[in-house]
Amino acid sequence: MAFNTEQLKTVFSTHPDWVVEQEGDCVSISNDEGIDVFVYAGETQVVAESVLFPVSSVTDTSGLNELILKSHQLVPLSTVGISSISGQEYYVAFGALSVDSKDSVLVEEIESLFANIPEFLELYEDYIN
Numbered sequence: 001m002a003f004n005t006e007q008l009k010t011v012f013s014t015h016p017d018w019v020v021e022q023e024g025d026c027v028s029i030s031n032d033e034g035i036d037v038f039v040y041a042g043e044t045q046v047v048a049e050s051v052l053f054p055v056s057s058v059t060d061t062s063g064l065n066e067l068i069l070k071s072h073q074l075v076p077l078s079t080v081g082i083s084s085i086s087g088q089e090y091y092v093a094f095g096a097l098s099v100d101s102k103d104s105v106l107v108e109e110i111e112s113l114f115a116n117i118p119e120f121l122e123l124y125e126d127y128i129n
Helices: 005-012 061-074 103-127
Strands: 019-023 026-030 036-041 045-054 079-085 088-098
Touching: 005 019, 005 026, 005 036, 005 103, 036 103, 045 079, 045 103, 061 079, 061 103, 088 103
Parallel strands: none
Antiparallel strands: 019 026, 026 036, 036 045, 045 088, 079 088
């Protein structure tokens, strides 16, 4: 089943600990720890992304990037990349799923992303101002 924004909002609104809002063509999900995830359904995949920190706050970019590449397998189901948001670059954590995924798999992906973000931040803290 392919998802649209309204269907994603309905799926995620069933979680008791999340605040779910529609923002344009995305769904914004906030958990009880103040972490925000933005979810978008495209033609072939559903992408969930959360901002970690600005690239400008990194004290050793090459060192951090090397750590990210070497430690990726320690935090499965989520990936770290760099996205440009309103003209500024940020490190982001994200995951992607097929648009044919079951509702429960979509919820599991968001739960995993919420669980992995604090791990990423702790792992990278020596490289962030």
